[in-house]
Amino acid sequence: MTIGSFLIVVVLVSLVSAFLLLLATKVGIVEYLQTHGDSCISKMAQCYFCMSFWTGLLCFLALTVYYDYPLLVFGAVFSAPLTRHLLAL
Numbered sequence: 136m137t138i139g140s141f142l143i144v145v146v147l148v149s150l151v152s153a154f155l156l157l158l159a160t161k162v163g164i165v166e167y168l169q170t171h172g173d174s175c176i177s178k179m180a181q182c183y184f185c186m187s188f189w190t191g192l193l194c195f196l197a198l199t200v201y202y203d204y205p206l207l208v209f210g211a212v213f214s215a216p217l218t219r220h221l222l223a224l
Contacts, residue, residue, distance in 0.1 A: 136204060136206075136207075141210065144198070144207070144210060145210050145214045146214075146217065148191055148194045148198070148210060148211075148214045149191065149214040149217040149218045149221060150221070151194055152187055152191045152214060152218045153187070153221040153222055156183070156187060156218070156222060157222070165180050165186070168180035169181060183219055183222050183223075184215060184216075187214075187215045187219050187222065188211060188212075188215040191210070191211040191214040191215050191218060192208070192211040194211075194214075195210045195211045195214070
């Protein structure tokens with residue numbers, strides 16, 4: 136995988152993660168996690184950077200299994216700040 140295609144995948148996963156987090160906020164999943172989750176889950180649900188990292192990691196894990204390319208997992212580190220920036224807009 137080239138650097139250009141890796142960057143495109145990072146941007147696409149960031150967009151998908153931002154969409155999923157906005158959908159979870161709209162549906163009420165985030166509020167449910169904040170009120171009914173244990174202390175760790177509740178703190179994580181209050182931090183959009185944490186949620187963007189874990190959402191991106193889940194998306195990259197799915198892509199890693201699909202493409203059988205284990206280095207894709209490290210893309211979550213690069214997609215989390217971008218997703219956080221997208222959510223702040």
